[in-house]
Amino acid sequence: MTVFILRRVLQAILVLFITSLVVFLGVYAIGDPLEILLPADASMAERAQVAASLHLDDPLPLQYLNFITSALQGDFGRSFVYNRPALDVIFERLPATLELVTTSLILSLILGIPLGLIAGVKPGSVTDESIMTGSILGFSLPNFWQGMMLIMIFAVWLGWLPSTGRGETGYILGIRTSYATWDGFIHLLLPATNLALAQIALVIRLTRTGVQETMPLDFVKYARARGISERRILFVHVLKTILIPIVTVLGIEFGSLIAFAVVTETIFAWPGVGKLIIDSINMLDRPIVVAYILVIVAMFIVINLVVDVLYSLLDPRIRSRAS
């Protein structure tokens, strides 16, 4: 296990290094931040002053060298726009995104797994057909349009739920979160639902397939023969064995949701990292873009590692093979 983790860490360092190089060159090629940052009536003197203070007039290899040396010391540069350390800006926004993504994952688990189990037990029944048809909608509606519809229906027409921002936040165990207040909680509902709909559909389908594959297996027959109730067979024995693919997919989805919750965050004005990165790309705020992508890559590496470890916890066969 230790060797395994060590090897993973070395791979991670290599991946991070290559990413930093590619992203740095890519961002450098896009455009000139001075064109965006400077006001329309800026003079040449101001231009020169800004170029010098942001080190934009240094040759590219020198810029990269400076970046990588300070990055190794944990300093990813200062945002051009906010003049604050890039990592500070990112980590300030990350909790909001994590909160949104976690909520939508929880929603997808507590709705998706039971629905998938019900659909899988009696394939072809009316219940199964309706659940599966519903999940097609969840998959295929464009996220953007679906978000606008949620706003139109629940915020504009019915007036039940707020549609912008995080609302009142409070502190639970020192973490600033919308869960701490009622106002914050209802602000969370629409964006989390918007993000969760596709996930729910995914979980339903994975669960249903899993159930259909597992039900005919011998251990289910033995369980029945022992007189265990159908309900216990389904929710304990079958569920346990079908969790592996669900954990794998959700692990990867968790990463993608954090990295790409952009659309939902933009529509619902949710102050997370997705919105930050889009704004930063438009403003050519190079330090933020580079630092953000490195953070996301690091996060994916960690998630993959965690998923691997979870496997061995869920499946005794993998555990015994490893030892």
Add this chain to the structure above:
Amino acid sequence: MRLTKTAVLAALLSTTWLMPAWAADLTIGRASEQSSIDPQFSRTGNNQMTSTMFFDRLVAFDENLQVSPGLAASWEIQDETTWLLHLREGVTFHDGSAFTAADVVYSLERADEVPNSPAPYTDMVSSLATVEAVDDLTVKITTNVPNPALMEDIGRVFIISKAAAEGKASEDFSSPATAVGTGPYVLEEWKPGETLTMHANDSYWGTVPEFNEVEIRYISNDAARVAALLSGAVDVIDAVPPQDVARLEGTDGTHVFSTPSGRVIYLGLSMRFDQAPAVTDLDGNPLAENPFKDARVRKAISLMIDRELIVDRILGGSGVPAGQLVPDALGGHNTDVPADKPDVAKAKELLAEAGYPEGFGLTLYSSNDRFPGDGDLVQALGQMLSRGGLKVNGVEALPYSVYSKAASAGDYGAFVFSLGSSTPTSAPNLQSLLHSYDKEAGKGAFNRVRFSSPEFDAALADALQEFDAETRIAKLEDATKLVFDETPIVPLYWQKVHWGLRDGLTIEAGLSEQTLPQKVTSAE
């Protein structure tokens, strides 16, 4: 017992979980966010807008950018390079301390020294030689060169409290303890990407704003911002997209306020090189000479464009046809320089005179995310120029972050660009857009087409030296007429901007495009 338990539980819930949201008297949905509360960190429009809520300047700019006394109650010119400013009496900062000359000296000195500023106020204070406090309410200023526009220049610098800000970095201004100004509102909290909250300054020296508690929400998505107004979550929104104007007007409970902006959209025809990029003969081979160097060709292209049609069909009426740089609310606008009306016959005549009776080929370039309708605009232009007798080889629309760099590098022969106004007169825009490109002197910084006319340069320099305000404006008008006789660029239109408001509210807004809570009032 049971009753008390329930009561305690209810009390607990009501104080923590069920606590109603903090209700503001006025909630504004704003499209863009400032990058810092430090009013001297960056002078982009967003930052100036936010700064105007908490800080004052030596002069006040109204919604159409015209100047009136601000923290400087009056000023006198002792000789061409010496000025005496008399500061307003009895003004206090948000923390209760008195506003004095020392704060002015400190603010002006700090203006060009803010570390890592992406858009510093350097130009505003570059003509200052010395700034000294004569007494508590008098400041004496000497300049390097005679600068008739001194008050417009240093008047743009926001005045901060020396005691509160000394030794602090820009990011410290996120705290009300450092962001101490004399402005109509007092900062409460800034949650980046989320909200900005403030309350009215009861001891404000000017008119105390009507709404006390104000919350600004940052909602960058156009559709979401409009939905927030429709759902009643916010009372006012800015930057209403043109296509939603009719809808907000038609909805019960909301209305729209529109005003022309100072942003001119123009077509640039590059005279930079001897061969214009992507300009070809009729067979598609590069043209040996640059046709845009001929003023008749530039005029012909201007005559091919139907500006009314563009405004009407592409912008849904959200524009005003333009024939020069600044609209008529600003100093230096010359009423004798109208927008060209389409006249294809005349255009063909001019082309023939210039030696292109059959026209030539060109490619048009534009951004596609910079201002409403920019991608559609360039396609319409393409059609109009083909109708006018040119061969349009293609139109290309790119994201602004990519486009702006290439446009400044001179990669495009014919390209659409825009320029906003943030000053009371056309002088700075004339200087940066149309003055001959001169890197040493720092003039013509945005002269991407490299137009050059020594007569215009001289006329502009003369106007800038003029101390008498009225004569200066007249000279700017003459210079405008002089330069636009040669069609240095092809102005298309000035944008209109829209605000959406809940019925019962009005907003004073204009060329400055600012959405300020102190300018929002209940309608009579």
